[in-house]
Amino acid sequence: MGFLDRSAIVAPPGWSRWLVPPAALAVHLAIGQAYAWSVLKTGLGNGLGLSGTVTALPFQLAIIMLGLSAAIVGTTVERRGPRWAMFMSTIFFSAGFLVSALGLALGQYWLVVVGYGALGGIGLGIGYISPVSTLMKWFADRPGMATGIAIMGFGGGALIASPIETNLLAAFGTSSGGLASTFAVMGVGYAIFMSVGWLLVRVPADDWTPPNAPQQAAQAVRDDLAVSAQTAVKLPQFWLLWIILCFNVTAGIGLLERANDIYKDFFATTGPAQLVAGAAAAFVSILSLANMLGRFIWSSTSDVVGRKNIYRLYLGVGALLYLVILTLGEGNKVVFLIASLLILSFYGAGFATIPAYLKDLFGTYQVGAIHGRLLTAWSAAGVLGPLVVNAIVDARSDVQGPAKYSVSFTIMIALLVVGFIANELVRPVDPKHYVDSTETPVREEAAR
Amino acid sequence: MSQATSGGRTVLTVVAWLWVLIPFLYGVWQLVIKLPALF
Numbered sequence: 001m002g003f004l005d006r007s008a009i010v011a012p013p014g015w016s017r018w019l020v021p022p023a024a025l026a027v028h029l030a031i032g033q034a035y036a037w038s039v040l041k042t043g044l045g046n047g048l049g050l051s052g053t054v055t056a057l058p059f060q061l062a063i064i065m066l067g068l069s070a071a072i073v074g075t076t077v078e079r080r081g082p083r084w085a086m087f088m089s090t091i092f093f094s095a096g097f098l099v100s101a102l103g104l105a106l107g108q109y110w111l112v113v114v115g116y117g118a119l120g121g122i123g124l125g126i127g128y129i130s131p132v133s134t135l136m137k138w139f140a141d142r143p144g145m146a147t148g149i150a151i152m153g154f155g156g157g158a159l160i161a162s163p164i165e166t167n168l169l170a171a172f173g174t175s176s177g178g179l180a181s182t183f184a185v186m187g188v189g190y191a192i193f194m195s196v197g198w199l200l201v202r203v204p205a206d207d208w209t210p211p212n213a214p215q216q217a218a219q220a221v222r223d224d225l226a227v228s229a230q231t232a233v234k235l236p237q238f239w240l241l242w243i244i245l246c247f248n249v250t251a252g253i254g255l256l257e258r259a260n261d262i263y264k265d266f267f268a269t270t271g272p273a274q275l276v277a278g279a280a281a282a283f284v285s286i287l288s289l290a291n292m293l294g295r296f297i298w299s300s301t302s303d304v305v306g307r308k309n310i311y312r313l314y315l316g317v318g319a320l321l322y323l324v325i326l327t328l329g330e331g332n333k334v335v336f337l338i339a340s341l342l343i344l345s346f347y348g349a350g351f352a353t354i355p356a357y358l359k360d361l362f363g364t365y366q367v368g369a370i371h372g373r374l375l376t377a378w379s380a381a382g383v384l385g386p387l388v389v390n391a392i393v394d395a396r397s398d399v400q401g402p403a404k405y406s407v408s409f410t411i412m413i414a415l416l417v418v419g420f421i422a423n424e425l426v427r428p429v430d431p432k433h434y435v436d437s438t439e440t441p442v443r444e445e446a447a448r
Numbered sequence: 449m450s451q452a453t454s455g456g457r458t459v460l461t462v463v464a465w466l467w468v469l470i471p472f473l474y475g476v477w478q479l480v481i482k483l484p485a486l487f
Contacts, residue, residue, distance in 0.1 A: 014453065014454065015457070016457055016458075016461050018461055018465075019457075019460065019461055019464055022461075022464035022465050022467060022468045023464070025468040025472075026467065026468055029471065029472060153468070153472075156472055156475060158475075159472070159476060159478065159479055160471045160472060160474065160475040161475075162475070162478070163474070163475065163478040193467075193471075196464065196467050196468075200460075200464055278485040279485050279486050279487075281482065281485065282482050282483050282484070282485040282486035283486060285479045285482045285483065286479075286483060286486065288479065289476070289479055337486075
């Protein structure tokens, strides 16, 4: 397995660091397909006559497996390196589609759940964290921008997958055989697309330094900053970031989860039902774009203004924007659109900036493993967000129009305020928790 | 020799970026054409 190990991919002198972002994007644009599950879900529902609850199972299991595998395999990813991780992600993610295709061909739906959900979900988790620490080492001068590019890819993956899935389903049909063909083509296609990632990725040599000095104006970082993943999870800083990520994601999901219905409820009286429905679909699309672009723009901005300040923006202004929608949004399309787009850009940016925040607090030593453990906050938000929005809105079915969302949006504001307070409580890690400086070069031993 | 290596890496960088940007721009375009319905 030497070809996949970290030692086999140390960059030779003169290697361009600008080859690493496309390697990361090849993986993240592929695994971002998860956000386009709804297209396949509709095909499965129409073709096999399955209920929405049953066709949601593969996606739900995949998100749970994403958080669990990122948390469990994070340390191994740090030890074995990004090529190993990207290769494993390719194998698991593609195998998920191929096992699902087999299940559909055999009429065994449980194989779709196990294939896409369990195997594919492991591919998502390993793939999501695979390039993070490598990018931050190559772009120590711009870590927020670097992780922003990769994680923007995860947000943009659905943009590619959605029309492709639509076209494949139209070409093959939604019979069992047609669905199997769609899944098989996607499995093979993603295996090829992702291979560029593990073939291209390189780690910098130990003596390599970025062309620009790391930006330390906003937050001074000590040279010997290195906290192990095992120690990090015992520190309040980790759990404060966990709360920040969880509540920021929950607040974004609050809007994303029911965007179509929210738009219709706010603007039901602005035109014929058909026009409003078309506008609502366009609203959902433009939210995806804001989610994606926010990951790059705000995360890059954090390199200049600092991580704590940018989370003040995400959480503080995010809470105010929810308030603006509640008070001024009804019938006022411009205000509603601007506020919604900013909220979704903060949602995406929260994901993209967190690795750089972790680096500032714990160093790059095992940042991938720490990031993996932090992603359990995403799994929790994936349960909490829909619960807050759907349960409350459904319970208020007798209320019409924007008032239907007053309680759930107020809860979102409260969660964002709690996240804001958590961000204010974040302090630098006491140097007594740093890994002994004589130990850090022996990365593999320490990680074990 | 080093010039050939440098040229090869430039080509590799361009190809690598095209590999990810072409599908990405296709996705963005598919999204943008839906937007007029909003206004």
